[in-house]
Amino acid sequence: MADFPHYMTIGVVSKRTGCKVETIRYYERVGLLAAPVRSLGGHRHYDHDALKRLNFILRARQLGFTLDTVRALLSLADGEGKSCAEVEGIAGNHLAEVRGKLEDLAVLEKVLTDMVARCRGGTMPDCPLIEALFEDGTAGRRDGGN
Amino acid sequence: MADFPHYMTIGVVSKRTGCKVETIRYYERVGLLAAPVRSLGGHRHYDHDALKRLNFILRARQLGFTLDTVRALLSLADGEGKSCAEVEGIAGNHLAEVRGKLEDLAVLEKVLTDMVARCRGGTMPDCPLIEALFEDGTAGRRDGGN
DNA sequence: CTTGAACCTGTAGTTACTACAGGTATTAGG
DNA sequence: CCTAATACCTGTAGTAACTACAGGTTCAAG
Structure with a gap:
């Protein structure tokens, strides 16, 4: 009912995943996360899929995969x-x-x-x-x- | 008898220790190895003590000590x-x-x-x-x- | 409308090297 | 003695995977 936003700010994503804001932006820069939509003022707005993807990355990193390998894994994951x-x-x-x-x-x-x-x-x-x-x-x- | 040199060039030190030339110079830059004497032309000439010290560093690195820790260890070693x-x-x-x-x-x-x-x-x-x-x-x- | 938190970009620092580029010294051979 | 090959020199930039500013803008609450 209440229409609280269906998107999350980068800060919220950070809190939910335990991943630092800078790191999220970094993952975007290096092409692991797609660039999200922006507010008029330029703030990033994330949806639930982005959260899932970030969790995937974090989990893979926890397991010691390099970012390059994570990239490969993600593209395989996308290929279904x-x-x-x-x-x-x-x-x-x-x-x-x-x-x-x-x-x-x-x-x-x-x-x-x-x-x-x-x-x-x-x-x-x-x-x-x-x-x-x-x-x-x-x-x-x-x-x-x- | 024969007067072959009592010093070693950086290349010889590299071969004897298995440490790359660039790494030896790097260790000098960051203060782990003292600057050695130079030839007239500017080439580094090392003595046996330098070799010992470099081996110490390499061994400590092999054991996973950070360079900062190696520095500390070396200064303790110097303190006898x-x-x-x-x-x-x-x-x-x-x-x-x-x-x-x-x-x-x-x-x-x-x-x-x-x-x-x-x-x-x-x-x-x-x-x-x-x-x-x-x-x-x-x-x-x-x-x-x- | 004001304030403070959260956000933005871009750059530089971290660790411990490694890899050039562009130039000089040394040395073995002729 | 001269030359060519090799070894050496300095200085800078690149690597992995972030992290930490600086200096400015936007957002949400009161």
Whole structure:
């Protein structure tokens, strides 16, 4: 009944999604969100679809997808169906990356834990952790680096 | 006997450490490496200490310390002894961060694995992975995020 | 009609490098 | 001694994904 507006200002969208106003504008600039309609004065007015799309982006970002990948995902989503295999491919790649990072971090955690443990005992003449850092350090190298 | 030079050019340092030339210059610019002596023509000449210091930096970076933290670590290292507790503090904080990331990534890995698994089966009308991304997605949130 | 909050654009800063462009030094070979 | 190839030099701009202003306009409430 009451005719409160069927659009949302950028501030409202921000509050509903937890995404900062600047970030929303940024997503528009880089082409992830369509430019919304504007009020006479130039303020952005969003509808419910825009909210959905932004939530999609945010969720994908939470899962660690890059913006480029999100863009790809969105265009597949827009294409409706028949893209499932492609989506799976993208997600699978990303999953592999995540697993790689997970392994790296696990190694890291171990090395750091050891270092900190060796350090306990307080004020020694030479901190064993510092010494360890001065040592050669071919610890967890995974490749020569690009 | 032979008097081959006791210094190294930046290229040699690069090869010995695996650190790119540009990165070495960068570390100098941001104050992690002291400016080395120069040849008459302006080329940088490094001694063995510089190499040690660079290795320290690289090792710390490998362990995920930020450059700011490396700076702090280096100044503690220069201070000799009596800093062990501080070093331990810094490393301990970093370790906590690493453990946090590790947990986040583990959650991520699980979610992604589930998604990809649901996707298997190929060409369905609506890709379940895409659908999942459109869903609310308050999955692994750890804080409001600054 | 006034005020204060929310909005606008555009630019610059963040992290830790990396990649030029355009020019000079060094060194190995002839 | 000269030359050509390589390595080096400076300075600037680009990368990812935002974030943070500055300086101005619009909106909604009272």
